[in-house]
Amino acid sequence: xxxxxxxxxxxxxxxxxxxxxxxxxxxxxxxxxxxxxxxxxxxxxxxxxxxxxxxxxxxxxxxxxxxxxxxxxxxxxxxxxxxxxxxxxxxxxxxxxxxxxxxxxxxxxxxxxxxxxxxxxxxxxxxxxxxxxxxxxxxxxxxxx
Numbered sequence: 001x002x003x004x005x006x007x008x009x010x011x012x013x014x015x016x017x018x019x020x021x022x023x024x025x026x027x028x029x030x031x032x033x034x035x036x037x038x039x040x041x042x043x044x045x046x047x048x049x050x051x052x053x054x055x056x057x058x059x060x061x062x063x064x065x066x067x068x069x070x071x072x073x074x075x076x077x078x079x080x081x082x083x084x085x086x087x088x089x090x091x092x093x094x095x096x097x098x099x100x101x102x103x104x105x106x107x108x109x110x111x112x113x114x115x116x117x118x119x120x121x122x123x124x125x126x127x128x129x130x131x132x133x134x135x136x137x138x139x140x141x142x143x144x145x
């Protein structure tokens with residue numbers, strides 16, 4: 001990792017309506033629109049989905065580093081993330097994010113060590129730590145036979 005601080009620039013472009021485009025140097029642009037729940041078209045990424053995706057991806061990349069440092073090998077991981085948007089304290093906000101990772105391990109693996117890696121990764125994820133909403137982890141570990 002390069003020394004902190006890091007600066008990330010993202011550009012959002014829009015016209016008088018329709019879709020917006022989010023872009024950053026060196027990566028494909030994303031088409032964005034409000035979700036169906038806010039009368040959007042439902043066929044483009046929404047801010048709500050991007051927030052959940054940011055939590056999921058930060059958790060995943062943190063898990064990679066923690067698993068490597070802990071010498072825990074895994075075969076695959078699949079993460080379902082859910083963000084609850086509700087009214088709280090007079091404002092509409094994400095009130096909770098739930099991550100449901102399923103970590104698949106090779107035969108003979110230590111499921112306890114894998115569970116510790118999952119829990120540590122959730123605690124170390126800087127995106128989750130940056131949110132006012134709690135991030136709840138509901139992990140599962142599967143071991144191949």
